[in-house]
Amino acid sequence: MRKFLQPILAVVFGLALGLGVTRIAGENPWHVLAILGKSAFGTGYDFGMTLFYSTPLIFTGLAVAVPFQAGMFNIGAEGQLTLGALAAACIGALWPGVPWPIAPAFAIVAAILAGSIWGAIPGWLRAKRGSHEVINTIMLNFVAAGIASYVTLYLLKNPDTQNPETRSIGAGYLIHQFALFGGAPVSTALPLALVVAALIWILMWKTVVGYEMRAVGQNESAARSAGINSGRMRIIAMAVAGGLAGLVGVGEVLGNAGKFRLGFSPEYGFMGIAVALLGRNQPGGVVAAALLFGALHKGTADLDLETEHVTRELSLVLQALVILSVSADGLWSWMKKRNEP
Amino acid sequence: MSAETTAAVELRGLTKQFGSVVANAGVNLRVESGTIHGVIGENGAGKSTAMKMLYGIFPPDAGEIFVHGKKCVWSSPADAIAAGIGMVHQHFMLAGPYSALDNILLGAEPVRCGVIDRRWARTRLESLAQQYGLPVDWDSPIENLPVGVQQRIEILKLLYRDARILILDEPTAVLTPQETKELFRNLKKLRDEGKTIILITHKLKEVMSFTDRITVFRAGKVNGEMPTSETNLQDLANLMVGRKVVLNINVPPAHTRDELAMEVAALSLSGTVAGSRHKLSDVSLSVKRGEIVGIAGVEGNGQSELVQAILHPRDPQCRTSGTVRFLGQDVTSWEARRIRDLGVAVIPEDRQREGLLLERPVSENFLLGLERSQEFSHAGFLNSKNLRMEAARAVEEYDVRPRDLMIPAGKLSGGNQQKLIVAREFQRKPRVLIAAQPTRGVDVGAIEFIHNRIVRARDDGAGVLLVSFELEDVLTLSDRILVMYEGRIAAEFTRGVSERELGLKMAGS
Numbered sequence A: 001m002r003k004f005l006q007p008i009l010a011v012v013f014g015l016a017l018g019l020g021v022t023r024i025a026g027e028n029p030w031h032v033l034a035i036l037g038k039s040a041f042g043t044g045y046d047f048g049m050t051l052f053y054s055t056p057l058i059f060t061g062l063a064v065a066v067p068f069q070a071g072m073f074n075i076g077a078e079g080q081l082t083l084g085a086l087a088a089a090c091i092g093a094l095w096p097g098v099p100w101p102i103a104p105a106f107a108i109v110a111a112i113l114a115g116s117i118w119g120a121i122p123g124w125l126r127a128k129r130g131s132h133e134v135i136n137t138i139m140l141n142f143v144a145a146g147i148a149s150y151v152t153l154y155l156l157k158n159p160d161t162q163n164p165e166t167r168s169i170g171a172g173y174l175i176h177q178f179a180l181f182g183g184a185p186v187s188t189a190l191p192l193a194l195v196v197a198a199l200i201w202i203l204m205w206k207t208v209v210g211y212e213m214r215a216v217g218q219n220e221s222a223a224r225s226a227g228i229n230s231g232r233m234r235i236i237a238m239a240v241a242g243g244l245a246g247l248v249g250v251g252e253v254l255g256n257a258g259k260f261r262l263g264f265s266p267e268y269g270f271m272g273i274a275v276a277l278l279g280r281n282q283p284g285g286v287v288a289a290a291l292l293f294g295a296l297h298k299g300t301a302d303l304d305l306e307t308e309h310v311t312r313e314l315s316l317v318l319q320a321l322v323i324l325s326v327s328a329d330g331l332w333s334w335m336k337k338r339n340e341p
Numbered sequence B: 001m002s003a004e005t006t007a008a009v010e011l012r013g014l015t016k017q018f019g020s021v022v023a024n025a026g027v028n029l030r031v032e033s034g035t036i037h038g039v040i041g042e043n044g045a046g047k048s049t050a051m052k053m054l055y056g057i058f059p060p061d062a063g064e065i066f067v068h069g070k071k072c073v074w075s076s077p078a079d080a081i082a083a084g085i086g087m088v089h090q091h092f093m094l095a096g097p098y099s100a101l102d103n104i105l106l107g108a109e110p111v112r113c114g115v116i117d118r119r120w121a122r123t124r125l126e127s128l129a130q131q132y133g134l135p136v137d138w139d140s141p142i143e144n145l146p147v148g149v150q151q152r153i154e155i156l157k158l159l160y161r162d163a164r165i166l167i168l169d170e171p172t173a174v175l176t177p178q179e180t181k182e183l184f185r186n187l188k189k190l191r192d193e194g195k196t197i198i199l200i201t202h203k204l205k206e207v208m209s210f211t212d213r214i215t216v217f218r219a220g221k222v223n224g225e226m227p228t229s230e231t232n233l234q235d236l237a238n239l240m241v242g243r244k245v246v247l248n249i250n251v252p253p254a255h256t257r258d259e260l261a262m263e264v265a266a267l268s269l270s271g272t273v274a275g276s277r278h279k280l281s282d283v284s285l286s287v288k289r290g291e292i293v294g295i296a297g298v299e300g301n302g303q304s305e306l307v308q309a310i311l312h313p314r315d316p317q318c319r320t321s322g323t324v325r326f327l328g329q330d331v332t333s334w335e336a337r338r339i340r341d342l343g344v345a346v347i348p349e350d351r352q353r354e355g356l357l358l359e360r361p362v363s364e365n366f367l368l369g370l371e372r373s374q375e376f377s378h379a380g381f382l383n384s385k386n387l388r389m390e391a392a393r394a395v396e397e398y399d400v401r402p403r404d405l406m407i408p409a410g411k412l413s414g415g416n417q418q419k420l421i422v423a424r425e426f427q428r429k430p431r432v433l434i435a436a437q438p439t440r441g442v443d444v445g446a447i448e449f450i451h452n453r454i455v456r457a458r459d460d461g462a463g464v465l466l467v468s469f470e471l472e473d474v475l476t477l478s479d480r481i482l483v484m485y486e487g488r489i490a491a492e493f494t495r496g497v498s499e500r501e502l503g504l505k506m507a508g509s
Helices: A002-024 A029-041 A044-069 A077-094 A102-129 A133-155 A189-206 A208-218 A220-225 A230-246 A248-257 A268-278 A283-306 A312-339 B047-054 B077-082 B100-105 B118-132 B147-160 B177-192 B204-210 B233-241 B303-311 B336-341 B351-355 B362-367 B384-397 B414-426 B444-459 B471-477 B499-506
Strands: B009-018 B021-031 B036-041 B062-067 B070-072 B085-088 B165-169 B196-201 B213-218 B221-227 B260-269 B280-288 B292-296 B321-326 B344-347 B432-436 B463-467 B480-485 B488-494
Touching (some): A002 A029, A002 A268, A002 A283, A029 A044, A029 A283, A044 A189, A044 A208, A044 A230, A044 A248, A044 A268, A077 A133, A077 A230, A077 A248, A077 A268, A102 A133, A102 A230, A189 A208, A189 A230, A189 A248, A189 A283, A208 A220, A208 B362, A220 A230, A220 B351, A230 A248, A268 A283, A268 A312, A283 A312, B009 B047, B021 B213, B021 B221, B036 B047, B036 B177, B036 B204, B036 B233, B047 B165, B077 B085, B085 B147, B100 B118, B100 B147, B118 B147, B118 B177, B147 B177, B177 B196, B177 B204, B177 B499, B204 B233, B213 B233, B221 B233, B233 B444, B260 B303, B260 B463, B280 B303, B280 B321, B280 B463, B280 B488, B292 B444, B303 B321, B303 B336, B303 B344, B303 B432, B344 B414, B362 B384, B362 B414, B384 B414, B414 B444, B432 B444, B444 B471, B463 B471, B480 B499, B488 B499
Parallel strands (some): B036 B213, B085 B165, B292 B463, B292 B480, B432 B463
Antiparallel strands (some): B009 B021, B009 B062, B062 B070, B260 B280, B260 B321, B480 B488
């Protein structure tokens, strides 16, 4: 019970703090709250946009949660999702003629593979060379951004526009968009994300590999002493994480833009860290947390337009306060545990 | 009741609770001035908690502390030190590269004109050392000194701070039998000079031979207090555990088979720094099936490295040369998993660090290392039903309390954690058992249980390598005894060797 109540309280606290800030800025906090609620859930379109933002957060939240269970901190989801999306777009642009059911499957596999490789590299470096994945994933984020720019601007540039984006993918690659949401780009990527979350739960809690990954995360010495190859488990965890982040490309490229656009991600990879933290690194928790952050993202986006004093920056402050309070909650539990004898 | 008291230390109704765990429930303890007072109890019985409150590490929830008849309320150990109480912790609090002199001064430097007055300090310390018969080399870096001398420095540190009451927490854990004797000789001298000494230990023989009075802790309470002359080993053990304990199990003679369970040849591990001492040099030994081979030695003479080298021969950080064979097969290039799958069970030296997932439930801990066995997995998926059934059966058979598969292993007491590990490792039906420190920090009742299990494994045909810093373990169980000193095998004995002879070899002579 406490387990569920605590993160909820943290969110409420962060939200209250954020609304307090809008009060100082000269806005009626209840009014701000009403706008938040309305713009996240008000119409079918609004709710659709909330779901659209939530979908990549489910993937990146899982991409942080899985390595975390294996005792690693993946800050590289941003780079992994960039390369995943890029790979899907490249496949679609280079072979536009592939027909429907094969084409998206092909692109999805490419997105997973690209992300996996990008995740496995820091996993391998940690396992074999002992260099820390936090440093390596951050650096690889920059490398991934560089590769994406180069491919987008020099190799597959869309000749019909000034925007930094690749050529469009073939029509056979596009996945289903649900009509329910008044034009919001909610695609099959959402149910895919839910299925993947369920699969990750099975992987982590029902399989031998999942158990061994968690054992390494809990106590590497004990795992090693029991005969578990901890290096291999780290590589697997990071490869799985990369694949998960790569799947962000499915919603964006196949379900929304139909191409790779530079800078399409409002830092989904980093928001994934907060999502995983709030979701207690459990797949179910990650899905719930992703929905919350999706709603917050959509809600705050409209504050700028609908209020006088809450600017775009201030709405980011509001979001940040919620994230901070959630992280502080984790810190609090950790400190409490430390003080016990 | 008058608040006046003549005792050096008196604790009245001391109570301390951590979360939902009551560590001390109304502890009353009286230590007379100028005596050696033994405080014994199982792990988690609350003896350390009471002493830490006396030393000001944390405040009691309720109850009072009197020192030399004066009621005291500490806000930190600094207050306790000022009142003349000193504590030697189980793990010494020394700065390795500093000299003995500087270690003693650290935190209480005599300053004259802004400069540390070492000369004055040295004169004072030399007279202290002479008075109490504790000679020390003041100038060499402390890490180069033997453990017994380091402990002497810890005691001098307290005397330098004018401590009149000395608390020693498990002081003999790291000493050879000879060093232990010398320590107690020194403690007696200190007592005769008027100091009061409180000795926390779990070794019954020590309290019996060296103390004046004994207090027995059990389950957060004082379960008995008596003059040492009016009690005996058996009564103390019974008081500690709360039931009748068999102190000396009878180990029937071994029926050793000719088959080799384990054989290592010329095993070496060079030091991490070029030119430094080898951690293992040229260790060769063999264990037959149906035999217990004990490795005796003072902590830090290569025993841990030996076990790691045997279990992870592939890892260059564990072994630099030499071969390891199990059950006739050369496993030197094998992964740990393959070695374990031959039927090699391991009771690790540090059960919390190397043996358990402390935050995970008992059932998952029971699974550790067995997760790929046919019994518990199928096609990569775990068989949770089998796991629950087997874990429940094992918890029953090995008497792990409480009988709850879902509580985190970290919440079990030390003895029950160890029994859980024994249960898991014996699930493999071991043909080789490597038991490192199997009874470390385990209560008397669990020691009896674990000893019996190890003997039974031997009689079922397992070859057992027993590594222990507790001479009791080695002497009781081993059919053959090897002594390790500075990374090599220094001597070999058969069953029946005297403690004295063993002790001499452990000290490297």
